[in-house]
Amino acid sequence: MRLTVILPKTDYIVGEHRPARLILRNESGMTLAFGATPPTTPGAVRLTLIGPALSGGASAPWREVSSKALSHALAARTGSRGRLAPGQSIESTIALHDWLPVTKPGRYRLEASLLHAAYPVVSSPVEFDVLAPPLCPASLGCDIAGPEGSEVLTTWLQEVAGQRMLMTRVFHETRDGQSLTAGLHGAARALGAVAPGTSEALAPWSNDPARISSVSWLVWRNGASLMALAEPATMTGPFRFDLEEPPARLVRPPLQTAAGELFIPVISARGRELRLIAFRSASDATHVTPGWEIGRVRLRGAPVASRATLQPASLGNGVSVVLIEPSPHGLEVHHVRTSGLGRFSRVETTHLRGLSALPDSEPGLWIDASGRLRAAVLALSSKAPRQLVLAEVTHRPDGRLGPPARMTALGELPCAPRSALVRPHPALKHAGALTWAILLEDGRLLGPGTSGAPMWTRHPVSLPLELYLGQGAYILTRDPVRGPVFEPLRSTRPTGSSGG
Structure with a gap:
């Protein structure tokens, strides 16, 4: 009898999906019989992991693992008893990250054992490394006008064993007693390596909360090339569109529709042109088609x-892009959008006099069921440079300017700002209710939930800023071991804070 454990690779990050494949093979000359399904009789498989903070080893609960492992497969063959003929083998896959999670980097050793009185067997150990490499900025994608508490996807690039990998992780809101936390749902996944020089990864926002389309996109950029991943593309053969030169920026977020379309607005290298690039796929597509410029x-x-x-x-599925541009007397808010005829054009410019832009800032946009667009911008007063102002601009369904812009004074900043954003709540029931966050130069964070007192996060705040809005509000931070994690946007300072 031989028991073998196989891992698909040898390098992981903390919290990454780690499937362990177990193979039990009868190498004797006779048929081997197994008793009824555990726990009433022996025959369960035990997994033992040894590594950092597990010096004595940790074993997965044999009762739980056996329901997913070889002993379950054996018993399922013939009901209460199972038989394994000479040369026959049975395979099973176990989600090792669920049963034996790891929280510290280092080298780990895994072995499996079959607990059977007549023919016990222990596998040869396999070793793997858990790494804590530096990560690139993360991007958050979610559904627009979906139900409250919808899952959100985070994607980022991370150096793993000398390769830059495209990573994803799904977050959702969980309840711990009476408090809410942005808990992890599922494990991080490495989708594959990207080419050297890849600089950013982006998760799209979708207007398909009902999941009518089975097409789900991810985006990354390598120099002047835009790459996109959805069926039937692969990491080595993605959708692709080549610009003439690297752009000044990709306008966040990419946008995906129920029709399987993906839209990526791009600001050209010299910042004087806005382009809209599109891709399309379908669940039954068999070929990767080129992207095109709308x-x-x-x-x-x-x-x-x-x-x-x-x-x-x-x-x-019309696309709207809002651009903020400084002017001699304040700020200009440009609204550019697609029309029903497929044209992409600027439809309106709003002048916000007496305001100046915050550094590395991002406006918040919300389009209601009638097609009316609301753009919210955080700015500073030109007369009082520390005075924070929230400016809200409304556009009618035809794209034209609605009522005069509304200005709301939010108080004075305690120190210079480093980055800022406004986010409308994506859930339909909240109808675009606004939340904002400002990262200050000293590393503290200011928002409506911080009661006027800037807060410290436990880990450094991720840049560009990302907010997850559910029943609570959460800021994306960078845990040096676990990677991207969310922390509540609140006024209390956590014990052991890093100070940003």
């Missing part, structure tokens, strides 16, 4: 902030 718009000057969003699918 259109481009000349810009008066280089924008200092931008954001994109989608109309509801019932209105035609």
Whole structure:
């Protein structure tokens, strides 16, 4: 009898999906019989892991593992008893990250044992390394106008064993007693290596909360090339569109629709042109098709902030992009959008006099069921440079300017800002209610939930800023071991805070 444990690779990050494949093979000359399914009789498989903080080893609960492992497969063959003929083998896969999670980097050793009185067997140990490599900025994707508490996808690039990998992780809100936390749901997954020089990965926002489409996209950029992943593409053969030169920036977020479309707004290298690139796929697609350019718009000057969003699918999946540009007397808010005829054009410019832009800032956008767009911008007063102002601009369903912009004073900043963003709540029941966050130069974080007192996060805040809005509000931070994690946007300072 031989028991073998196989791992698909030898290098992981903390919290990554780690499937262990177990193979039990009868190498004797006779048929081997097993008793009834545990726990009433022997025959269970035990997994033992030894590594950092597990010097004595840790074993997965044999009762639980056996229900997923070889003994379960054996018993399922003939009901209460199982038989394994000479030369026959049985395979099973166990989610090792669920049964034996690891929280510290280092080298680990895993072995499996079959607990059977007549023919016990222990596998040869296999070793793997858990790494804590540096990570690149993370991007958050979610559903627009979906139910409250919808899962959100985070993607980022991470150096693992000399290769830059595209990583993903799903978060959702969980309840711990009476408190809510942005808990982890599932494990991080390494989708594959990207080419050297890849600089950013982006998760799209979707207007398909009902999941009508089975197409799900991810985006990354390598120099002047935009790459996109969805069926039937692979990491080595992705969807691709080549620009003439590396862009100044990709407007966040990419946008995906129920029709399987992906839209990526791009600001050109010199910041004087906005282009809209598109891809399309379907669940039954058999070939990777080239991306194409929908259109481009000349810009008066280089924008200092931008954001994109989608109309509801019932209105035609129109794309709206808002650009913030400094002017001699304040700020200009440009609204660029697609029309029903497929054109991509600027439809309106709003002048916000007496305001100046925050550094590395991002506006918040919300399109309601009628097609009305609301853009919210955090800015500073030109007369009082520490005075924070929230400016809200509304556009009618035809894209034209609605009522005059609304200005709300939010108080004075305690020190210089480093980065800022506004986010409308994506859940339909909240109808775009606004939350904002400002990262200060000293590493503290200011928001409406911090009661006017900046907060310290336990880990450094991830840049560009990302907020997850569920029943609570959470800021994305960078745990040096676990990677991207969410922390509540609140006024209390956690014990052992890093100070940002």
